[in-house]
Amino acid sequence: MAGQASSVLKDLEGLRDSYGGDADRRKLHLLQLLEKSHLPSAKEVLWLHEALCFLRAYPDSRQLLTQVERMLDGFALRTDLRRHRKALANTGIAGTVIRFPFFWFTAEWLARRWPDRISIDWAGFDKKNKIENALRLLLHYAESPAIDELACKPQEWVRRLKGKSETDAYFLVRRFGAYPANAFAREAFYESFNIPINLKPGPDTPNRTRACYPGSPVVFQDQPLSRVRPRLRSTIRRCRISTRPLPPGEGRRLIDLAREAMVTRSRDLDAFEHAYDHDVRLVECGGGLQFAAIGVKPERRLLLESLYGFLTLKNGVPIGYVLATALFGSSEVAFNVFETYRGGESALIFSRGLAMVRRIFRSDTFTIDPYQLGYANTEGLKSGAWWFYYKLGFRPHDAGVRRILRGELAQMREQPAHRSDLATLNRLASESVFLHMGRQRKDVLGIISLGDIGLRVARTIADRFGADRECAATVLSREAAKMVGLRSLRGFTPAEVLAWQRWGPLVMSIEDLEEWSPAEKRALLEIVRAKGGQRESEFVRLFDRHHRLRKVILRLAEEEE
Numbered sequence: 286m287a288g289q290a291s292s293v294l295k296d297l298e299g300l301r302d303s304y305g306g307d308a309d310r311r312k313l314h315l316l317q318l319l320e321k322s323h324l325p326s327a328k329e330v331l332w333l334h335e336a337l338c339f340l341r342a343y344p345d346s347r348q349l350l351t352q353v354e355r356m357l358d359g360f361a362l363r364t365d366l367r368r369h370r371k372a373l374a375n376t377g378i379a380g381t382v383i384r385f386p387f388f389w390f391t392a393e394w395l396a397r398r399w400p401d402r403i404s405i406d407w408a409g410f411d412k413k414n415k416i417e418n419a420l421r422l423l424l425h426y427a428e429s430p431a432i433d434e435l436a437c438k439p440q441e442w443v444r445r446l447k448g449k450s451e452t453d454a455y456f457l458v459r460r461f462g463a464y465p466a467n468a469f470a471r472e473a474f475y476e477s478f479n480i481p482i483n484l485k486p487g488p489d490t491p492n493r494t495r496a497c498y499p500g501s502p503v504v505f506q507d508q509p510l511s512r513v514r515p516r517l518r519s520t521i522r523r524c525r526i527s528t529r530p531l532p533p534g535e536g537r538r539l540i541d542l543a544r545e546a547m548v549t550r551s552r553d554l555d556a557f558e559h560a561y562d563h564d565v566r567l568v569e570c571g572g573g574l575q576f577a578a579i580g581v582k583p584e585r586r587l588l589l590e591s592l593y594g595f596l597t598l599k600n601g602v603p604i605g606y607v608l609a610t611a612l613f614g615s616s617e618v619a620f621n622v623f624e625t626y627r628g629g630e631s632a633l634i635f636s637r638g639l640a641m642v643r644r645i646f647r648s649d650t651f652t653i654d655p656y657q658l659g660y661a662n663t664e665g666l667k668s669g670a671w672w673f674y675y676k677l678g679f680r681p682h683d684a685g686v687r688r689i690l691r692g693e694l695a696q697m698r699e700q701p702a703h704r705s706d707l708a709t710l711n712r713l714a715s716e717s718v719f720l721h722m723g724r725q726r727k728d729v730l731g732i733i734s735l736g737d738i739g740l741r742v743a744r745t746i747a748d749r750f751g752a753d754r755e756c757a758a759t760v761l762s763r764e765a766a767k768m769v770g771l772r773s774l775r776g777f778t779p780a781e782v783l784a785w786q787r788w789g790p791l792v793m794s795i796e797d798l799e800e801w802s803p804a805e806k807r808a809l810l811e812i813v814r815a816k817g818g819q820r821e822s823e824f825v826r827l828f829d830r831h832h833r834l835r836k837v838i839l840r841l842a843e844e845e846e
Contacts, residue, residue, distance in 0.1 A: 290322035294329055301336050302629065304506050309345035316340075316352050327369035334360060334378050335625045338493060342602035342626060343506045350503065360494050361486070377549030379494035383484040384409065385551040389461070389475040390558045392482060394544065396458040399490055403454040405443070406481040413439045415478060416457075420446070423460035454482050468584070484548070491545035493625075498542055500535075501601030504573035510629045515636045517678045518722055524640035527569045528578070536565030539577040543596040546603040550623065556594025556608055559585035564820050568644075570637040573600040576607065578645060583780035583817045588787060589735055589838070590617075591821045595641065597634060599626070607638045611646035611825045613835065615729035617717075618642060619657050632677060639720075646825050649722040652731035653679055658714035666710045674718055682725075682732065683716035734842050738791075741841045745794045762789030768798050769806040777814065784817030795837050805833055 297315045300308060316337075324330050337357050344350035360366060361380030366373065373381045384406050387395065395403050407413060416439040421432055424446070437445070440453070447456035461475045484490060531539070540560040547554055556579060564580030577596040586592070587610070595607040605622035620638060622631050639651055653674050659665030681687055689712050696703045705713065717731035750757040762785055766774070769792070774782050792798065792809070801809075808831050815824035829835065 324365045327372035342599040377493035379492040386479045386481045388553040389472040400455045402485045404483045405453045409481045491548040493549045498601040520636040521640045531565045533562040536562040615650040616648040617652040617730040650729045651720045660714035679718040737842045761793045762786045765789040765792035780817035781814045788813045
C-alpha cells in the first residue's frame with residue numbers, strides 16, 4: 286500500500302502544473318486516492334502538502350478546490366504526518382513545531398497570542414549562559430540575593446522564577462517586556478541573546494496548511510500557467526489595478542496573516558513586525574492575484590524613504606511578498622515568491638507588483654539591491670536571481686559590472702550552453718541594477734547615499750551640541766518650527782509631533798532655508814506632518830513634488846562624499 290501511495294504521489298507530481306484538457310479530472314482522482322493513503326517518508330508527506338497548497342492557490346475547478354480544502358483541513362490528523370512529525374519540524378505544516386530565534390516584536394506577539402504554546406529551545410540556545418546576568422536586570426531587587434549567592438544553571442533559574450502556569454519562554458518574554466527602557470533599547474537588549482523559541486502546534490497557531498484570506502474571490506485556472514516573460518515597461522504601464530483602503534479591524538486580519546506567513550517560514554520582516562493597521566490597502570490585480578499593501582507604524586518609519594510590505598495573495602493564499610522603499614521618484618524593491626509556488630508565474634506576478642508600487646508611489650525607476658541579486662547570498666546566486674532581473678530589463682550602472690556582463694554575453698553567443706559560475710554571479714550582483722520607465726537618471730535610490738545625508742545631519746548636531754543630543758533634539762526642532770513660521774505644535778497628532786522632532790536637525794541642516802518662499806516653507810511643514818500621518822505613501826508624493834527640498838537633500842548627500 287505504501288508503494289502504491291508513492292506511485293500515485295509521483296503521478297501527481299508530474300501533473301501538478303498541468304492545466305486544461307483532462308488535467309482537472311486526473312488530479313482529482315489522484316487526490317482522492319491519496320486522501321486515505323499512508324505515505325512512507327517525511328519527504329513524501331511534505332511533497333503532498335506542498336502540492337495541496339499549490340493547488341489551493343491555483344485550483345482547476347470548484348470540485349478540485351473542495352477536495353483540496355478538505356485534505357488540508359484534515360492534514361494535521363493524517364497518520365503519516367503524526368509518524369513523521371519530528372522530521373517535519375519547521376516546515377510550517379499544521380500539527381508540527383516551529384523553532385526559530387524570533388525578533389523581539391514577533392516573540393512578544395507570540396507570547397501575547399499563544400502564551401501556553403511557546404517554550405525555549407534550551408538545547409539550541411547558544412547564549413543561555415548569559416541569561417543569569419540579564420536576570421539581575423529583569424527581576425525585583427528583593428530577588429537579587431538569590432542570583433548573587435546561589436549557583437543554578439540558566440534553565441533551572443527560569444524554572445524556579447516563573448509562575449506555575451507559565452512557560453519558560455512566556456516568563457522571559459514578559460520580563461524583557463517590563464525592562465525599563467524605550468522600545469528600541471528593549472528590542473536590542475532582547476535580540477542580543479538570540480533566544481530560540483519552540484512554537485508548539487495548536488488549533489489556531491500559525492501554519493501554512495490553512496493560511497488563507499477568506500475575503501478573496503477565487504478564479505479557477507482552466508488554462509496553462511503563464512510562463513511568458515513580460516515586456517516589463519509596457520506591462521507596468523498597461524496593468525489595470527485598483528486599491529481599496531481597509532478599516533483597522535480588517536487590516537489587522539491581513540497583518541496577522543502576513544506575520545503568520547513569516548513565522549511559518551522561520552523569517553522576520555520589519556515591515557510586517559511594525560505594521561500599522563490604519564494603513565492597509567487591498568490591491569486587486571485580476572485573475573485572483575491580490576496584494577495586501579501594509580504601511581509601518583509612525584514611530585518605526587525611516588527618516589527619509591518610506592517602507593511598505595506587500596503580502597502576495599493568489600486566490601487568498603499567501604504565496605510571497607514584496608518589500609519596497611520609495612523616495613526621489615524611485616523604489617528599491619525586494620521580491621520573493623515562496624518556494625512552494627516558484628517556477629510558475631513569477632515573472633507575471635513581479636510585473637504586477639511593480640505596477641502596484643508605481644501606482645502607490647508614482648515611481649518611474651525601480652532598483653534591485655545587491656543582496657536580492659545574490660551578492661553574499663548563496664540562495665540568491667543559486668536561484669539565478671541576477672539573470673532573472675536582467676532578462677526582464679534591469680541593467681547595471683556600474684562600469685565594472687557592465688564589463689563582466691559583456692564578457693558573459695559574449696561567451697553565451699559563442700557557447701549557448703554557457704552558464705555563469707557562482708563567483709561570476711557574485712561579481713555581477715555586487716552592484717544594484719535599475720529599470721527606468723523614462724530617461725536614465727542617477728538621483729534614485731540605490732545610487733544616492735542616504736547614509737551621507739545622515740552624516741551631514743550628524744555634523745550639524747555635533748558642531749553645536751557635541752554629545753548632548755537630547756538638547757539638540759529640543760533646540761533644533763524648536764528652531765526649525767520658527768524657521769517655517771510654525772508657532773506651536775498644537776493640533777499635531779502625537780505621531781506628527783514625533784516626525785517634527787526627528788526632522789528638526791535635518792531641517793536646520795538646510796543652509797538657505799531663510800531664502801525659501803512662504804509657500805515652500807508651508808509645503809515643507811506638510812511633508813514632515815505627512816511622515817507622521819496615517820498613510821506614509823502620501824509623504825513620498827509630497828516630498829517628490831517639492832523640487833527645492835528634493836534638490837537640497839540631494840546636495841546634502843553630495844557634500845559628504
